[in-house]
Amino acid sequence: MNTNSNIYTVIYTTVIVVIVAAVLAFVSQSLKGNQQANEKADTISQMLTAAQFGTKADFQKMGNKAVLARYAEEIAEAFTVSPDGSRTGDIALDEVFSPSLLKRQNYNIKGGQNATGAPELPVFIFKNGKKVVPVYGAGLWGPVWGYIAFNEDNSIAGAYFDHESETAGLGAKIKDDPAFQAEFIGEKPSLGESKVFEIVKGGSPKDTENKEVIDNKIDAITGATMTSKGLEAAINTWLGAYSAYLLSATPKVEEEVPAEVNEEAVEGEETTKTVEE
């Protein structure tokens, strides 16, 4: 048989490609369940890491089942809100906002031709009072996303970021460098303003007592300017959309704060008394 004739070549390549496509489609379908379970456990462990229940490495060692169990144990409430701060729906316990869902909401926040409807922003409230919200945006080579946990007074309790294909050793530090993620802790984003959060050169300075200044700035990653800028844009877009909700959810705290201050004041008096004696 002449294997070099045009008809043979066309038929041959067509058959090969169809067979390969069929094999891939079959394998992809049959492994989908497992892959989604893995992705779900990974996403949940990222949220738990952001809310400071442990380190990402701890959760990786625990295995999928233990991570899901821990989540079920710690989560108090999960629901979606709209950018004006009103609640739009509930999120079931077994439902997770995977990066692909975040991508869709990212389009919805930004509007434009890719938007599919009004943004529905997920909020996860844990039993220790921490609110975890996701952020999503474009890094240098691919998407970057992450989870930011807020204390009741809207200061940041923790953060965890992930990426698809940032440069190892540079941009990938947003995920791999715990020191970078720790920089977020304690900072206070200016919710409701046009620039909610900044990742800048020389951010997060130390004051005279060598304590970190609480503001809405942290230090960018050296050698990863584009990733830092992409992450900053992602945080600003998402926290901008969450501002109304986060600001409206604070009054509860204002009642508690004076009580704490009083306690401290009382303690302070006692100590001064003991000193006098």
Place this chain on the structure above:
Amino acid sequence: MNAKLKETLLNPIFKNNPITVLVLGICSSLAVTVTMKGALVMALSVIVVTGVSSLILSLLRNTIPSRVRIIVQLVVVAMMVILVDQVLKSFEATYAIDKQLSVYIGLIITNCIVMGRIEAFALGNKPWPSFLDGVANGAGYGMILLIVAFFRELLGSGTLFGFDILNRFGYVPNNLVILPPFALILLGCIVWVQRSIQKDLQEK
């Protein structure tokens, strides 16, 4: 024939190693050798891809139209790489490693060893020797990967397969070892050792 098969299997491991002698697949060997776990998974993935795609293409070798043979090779190799990636993603134990290796599993498609061995060997030989040739070349590649990863993880993190080895003795991990250039330095040392053992590789 048996001696020839043995040669097919053993040559790529040392005498004709794809990385140190043919200098193929350098790029990925710099990228995935920070930890032993990553290197091991990468090595096994490459062994499976080179072995099975050599086998498939050797079975097809008499039917492939020579004008489109590179395309047919690419389709088969790409299929194998995607299969490996999908399988790694679906197991709990390998999901995190697959994520860590990220693009490099997909980039096995462009690893010169795979296409090189198919062009040079599988298209002209029977399926069984082709399969062995693929596996052996993958193993030769994997061996170098593991040697480099051994030093990089031990000196760079003080651990092996994640277990603490040096840190308990107060070792301070060397950051330079983690960076890609050090992999190149180690590769150079391996080539040096091999060339001083195997004198016929030395240029006059």
